[in-house]
Amino acid sequence: MVTRKARWSALAVTATAVLGCLAAPAALAAPTTAAPARAALAVPPQQNIPELQAGGVARRVTIPPDRQVRRGPGYVDIEAPPYTRIIALNTNCDAPGCTTRVAPDGLSASGYFPGNRVTFLRPMTVDIAADYDAPYEGGYFSGSFTLLGETQPLTVRILPEPEDY
16 A cells, blocks of 8 residues: 555656656756866976077076876977077976977977876976077077977077178
């Protein structure tokens, strides 16, 4: 024998199921308030634009840290701007297995960060020098700085050559 309370419970469950099916399309069409999306990671732009003399000494470009955690292992790849060469790369990584390499021609450099997570906590620096064959009139030239797939331009200014009299 079914009690009155059990009948009302069964009726309530059935009504909820039917109304839930009827309300589902409307619920899908209605806008929802989702949690805010996490901002995409982006390497910060360089802190300074060095001024270079053709054939002169190297100047340092600093890439500030963003203190973001990224999946590892990590890589940094740098392409030198036209008419320049990379002299040195300092990733400020002192963990075992961290490596850096500058190509013999100075046109590129790379670094490797071991581990499952990489946190960009300290600034990275790139020393760049202008080639002897840089344009006489000078100008701004850009290469690239890529950290784990996130790219920023790496810009330098080559100063115009003084005119000879």
